[in-house]
Amino acid sequence: MELVNNLDGRLLFAVPKKGRLYESALSLLQGSDIQFHRHNRLDIALCHNLPIALVFLGAADIPTFVGEGRCDLGITGQDQVAETRTAVEEVLTLGFGKCKLQVQVPARGPMKEPKELIGKQVVTSFTHLSREYFRQLEVEAFGAEAVEKNGMKTIMKYVGGSVEAACALGVADGIVDLVESGETMKAAGLAAISTVMETQAVLIRSKTPRNPKLAETIISRINGVITAKRYVLCTYNIPRTLLPRVHEITPGKRAPTITQLEEENWVAVSAMVERKEIADVMDKLEECGAQDILVVQISNSRAGRPITP
Ligand SMILES: Nc1ncnc2c1ncn2[C@@H]1O[C@H](COP(=O)(O)OP(=O)(O)OP(=O)(O)O)[C@@H](O)[C@H]1O
Numbered sequence: 001m002e003l004v005n006n007l008d009g010r011l012l013f014a015v016p017k018k019g020r021l022y023e024s025a026l027s028l029l030q031g032s033d034i035q036f037h038r039h040n041r042l043d044i045a046l047c048h049n050l051p052i053a054l055v056f057l058g059a060a061d062i063p064t065f066v067g068e069g070r071c072d073l074g075i076t077g078q079d080q081v082a083e084t085r086t087a088v089e090e091v092l093t094l095g096f097g098k099c100k101l102q103v104q105v106p107a108r109g110p111m112k113e114p115k116e117l118i119g120k121q122v123v124t125s126f127t128h129l130s131r132e133y134f135r136q137l138e139v140e141a142f143g144a145e146a147v148e149k150n151g152m153k154t155i156m157k158y159v160g161g162s163v164e165a166a167c168a169l170g171v172a173d174g175i176v177d178l179v180e181s182g183e184t185m186k187a188a189g190l191a192a193i194s195t196v197m198e199t200q201a202v203l204i205r206s207k208t209p210r211n212p213k214l215a216e217t218i219i220s221r222i223n224g225v226i227t228a229k230r231y232v233l234c235t236y237n238i239p240r241t242l243l244p245r246v247h248e249i250t251p252g253k254r255a256p257t258i259t260q261l262e263e264e265n266w267v268a269v270s271a272m273v274e275r276k277e278i279a280d281v282m283d284k285l286e287e288c289g290a291q292d293i294l295v296v297q298i299s300n301s302r303a304g305r306p307i308t309p
């Protein structure tokens with residue numbers, strides 16, 4: 001009760017309370033210096049150093065809370081935003097929680113294409129997205145008019161979790177569920193036959209945030225943290241004459257920084273490079289004649305405000 005009275009004027013930030021997005025979401029908050037203490041079992045935590053309250057909710061409920069303006073910012077999956085069909089702004093993709101929403105059928109069964117599930121029973125936690133997907137298949141098979149007139153033939157059934165068990169239990173002919181490594185699908189004897197959508201975690205904002213300036217600051221901080229995770233700083237020395245060749249290898253985010261060395265005709269280059277490409281970039285730089293190639297971790301970053309002419 002006391003906590004709820006303390007929410008006045010605070011920016012409300014919805015964060016997954018458990019599950020696949022929880023750890024990475026907390027690490028983003030930590031990187032953004034959003035300090036809080038979550039009391040045992042309480043789903044609201046006040047920040048010590050900012051006028052923010054964190055609201056811990058199920059990932060599936062976060063788009064609704066933000067869409068209705070009850071929370072100002074939220075972290076959830078793009079799949080949940082699409083499923084909820086609520087009006088929120090997806091302000092930043094966060095680079096974690098990457099997976100695919102896929103149509104799956106028994107691996108040993110005869111079905112090879114999703115249209116073979118038309119008229120059958122499909123179990124999913126994503127009934128809206130699945131219905132839209134199968135409606136499209138039915139329109140392709142029977143024409144829009146027939147689907148409009150007779151209604152859909154494919155039956156969607158909602159379950160909240162452990163969707164993969166549905167086929168084995170005889171509740172479903174096929175399912176629509178998330179796949180990352182494919183381990184769960186394989187263990188359940190299922191195979192994917194098509195992809196409904198690809199998804200990752202996103203930062204969402206209400207269309208009417210209580211404190212737009214603070215919301216903007218938090219978005220900028222989170223953007224800085226994810227950019228720092230995504231990039232490393234690569235520095236090396238190279239004869240000035242070779243600059244045009246290496247420019248293509250390390251164009252940087254905006255442009256590389258070139259510094260004249262004390263040694264004549266030599267320059268030092270530093271440029272941001274996507275972490276996942278760095279080994280390949282170093283090979284290419286070495287081949288071109290770059291020397292003393294160093295890779296430096298970026299612990300935080302800020303892109304800066306757009307320059308208005
Ligand atoms: N295996 C996965 N790999 C990557 N991201 C995933 C995976 N499963 C789910 N996600 C992402 O995380 C979001 C929340 O799913 P999650 O399973 O964590 O929620 P939950 O079902 O409410 O929690 P729990 O599974 O603990 O009951 C999904 O909407 C999706 O965006």
Ligand SMILES: O=P(O)(O)OC[C@H]1O[C@H](OP(=O)(O)OP(=O)(O)O)[C@H](O)[C@@H]1O
Pocket residue numbers: 019020160161162163164177178179180181182183184185
């Ligand atoms: O391809 P994989 O790497 O195996 O991941 C996919 C599984 O992860 C999620 O389930 P979760 O573990 O959250 O359990 P749940 O079904 O109870 O939500 C999802 O619903 C799949 O079942």
Ligand SMILES: [Mg+2]
Pocket residue numbers: 019161
């Ligand atoms: Mg889950």
